[in-house]
Amino acid sequence: xxxxxxxxxxxxxxxxxxxxxxxxxxxxxxxxxWYQQHDGGAPTFLSYNALxxxxxxxxxxxxxxxxxxxxxxxxxxxxMKDSASxxxxxxxxxxxxxxxxxxxxxxxx
Amino acid sequence: DAEITQSPRHKITxxxxxxxxxxxxxxxxxxxxxxxxxxxxxxxxxxxxxxxQDTNKGEVSDxxxxxxxxxxxxxxxxxxAASSQTSVYFCASSEGTGNTEAxxxxxTRLTVV
Numbered sequence: 001x002x003x004x005x006x007x008x009x010x011x012x013x014x015x016x017x018x019x020x021x022x023x024x025x026x027x028x029x030x031x032x033x034w035y036q037q038h039d040g041g042a043p044t045f046l047s048y049n050a051l052x053x054x055x056x057x058x059x060x061x062x063x064x065x066x067x068x069x070x071x072x073x074x075x076x077x078x079x080m081k082d083s084a085s086x087x088x089x090x091x092x093x094x095x096x097x098x099x100x101x102x103x104x105x106x107x108x109x
Numbered sequence: 110d111a112e113i114t115q116s117p118r119h120k121i122t123x124x125x126x127x128x129x130x131x132x133x134x135x136x137x138x139x140x141x142x143x144x145x146x147x148x149x150x151x152x153x154x155x156x157x158x159x160x161x162q163d164t165n166k167g168e169v170s171d172x173x174x175x176x177x178x179x180x181x182x183x184x185x186x187x188x189x190a191a192s193s194q195t196s197v198y199f200c201a202s203s204e205g206t207g208n209t210e211a212x213x214x215x216x217t218r219l220t221v222v
Binding site: 045048089096097102 | 140142144149150151152153154157159168199203209210211212213214215
């Protein structure tokens, strides 16, 4: 089976940098995805890592270490609109994803 | 523009009734998924399909069924609705294997009374 762990809540101030960690135990690991979900909305894709290292997309970066079964999402220059829930998800080779319980990020002025 | 749509957006039903939630995508994606999300939790996989006539059980499939008769649609049926199935249901689709993102519908909020 699959299991993922991520912090339930993180709080940071506008303009700061925040890191959301994700550890996983899984069989058939293919890659790690990150999704953002605002209250009442649908999850939207942020990033995907299949190989070790850092992937950067604008203010967001995602890191993966396959040997440590660990990844993180890094959000820079935080804005109020970044307040949302963030989910890591393990993807298997067939494209099926298992999601963590999510981290609620609160950005304060 | 391609999209994925769910209907209805909100549904109230009584215990024991059969309910079907619709999911329609115009991405021409092979993979389609149904998840449920309960307050304060992540998305749990109910059923999924990798193509026409293919369906598979996810981690919380009891009491649910799906069918895939064409590429565009994956309806989710609750055979006999129970209060424990009150939840928000999300449908998603993706192109296939590899580095492909999943696109989610806007969700259906189902209340079983």
